[in-house]
Amino acid sequence: MSKKVVGEDGRTYKVKKPFYKRVWFWILAVIVVLVIGGSLGSKSNSNHTDNSNKSTSAKTDNSGKITRSQFDSIKIGDLMNNAQGGDTLDSLKKKFGKPQSTSSDTTNGVKTDVVTWTNVAGGFGANVIVSFTDNHAYDKNLTGYKLSRKQNIKLSDFESFNNGMKYSDFTAKWGQPDYYNESLINGSTTIIAGYTSGVKGGLGANFNVTFTNGALSGKTQSDMK
Incomplete structure (x- = not known):
């Protein structure tokens, strides 16, 4: 309702109530508060659900993935001694799950099986x-593993790699390799470590270093600068 007041000029004026004193304003305000409160509650629940889903999703994504440390823990035995002491295929299947593929070959009466797992926590193609x-x-073997290397390994660095350097010292300085192969044959352990990330040079620049019984014994590079 409007209120009548008499001005200094003697005239009567109708003055409306301020909008914030009107009933409709407070009804609308209550509705807005309820809507905002509901929205915030919904958003909070949504965030909680999203976070919950993210957590679940993260667990699902990582579930069954072979980590670098799990690969490193694989034990190998000497081929010339029927690989005794190496992990069994059955034990790795229990640990890593069903492999993607298996192939067999026989050379000089020695049967070998090559088993591949693709559920690797190292990016697509690992x-x-x-x-x-x-x-x-x-x-x-660990292949196709994706690394984000801090170092920028140059050709001059490669040329400084000297035979006899220990594998542990090499990786402490230059980081873990993108490709790794380790075998044990006739009492000799051979490691071939391949580096593709953080290598300075042309497209596809890379290098390999070979370690025999833990010591650097050879190296090759392609298109490094």
């Missing part, structure tokens, strides 16, 4: 490949 004889592992 594989774990293990070779077995007499159901025991004697060779293991």
Whole structure:
């Protein structure tokens, strides 16, 4: 309702109530508060649900993925001793799940099986490949692993790699390799470590370093600068 007041000029004026004193304003205000409160509650629930889903999703994404440390823990035995002491195929299947593929070959009466897992927590295209004889592992490969290397490894760095350098010292300085192969044959352990990330040079620049019984014994590079 409007209120009548008399001005200084003697005239009567109708003055409306301020909008904030009107009933409709407070009804509308209550409705807005309820709507906003409901929206915030819904958003909170949504965030909680989203976070819950993210957590679940993260667990699902990582579930069954072979980590770098799990690959490193694979034990290999000497091929010339039927790989005794190496992990069995059955034990790795229990740990890593069903492999993507398996192939067999026989050379000089020695049967070998090559088993590949693709459920690797190293990016698309990462594989774990293990070779077995007499159901025991004697060779293991990690390929296609994606690394974000802090170092920028130049050709001059490569040229400074000297034979005899320990594998542990090498990786402490230059980081883990993108490609890794380890085998044990006739009492000798051979590691071939391949580097593709953080390598300075043309497209596809890379280098490999070979370690025999833990010591650097050879190196090759392609298109480094």
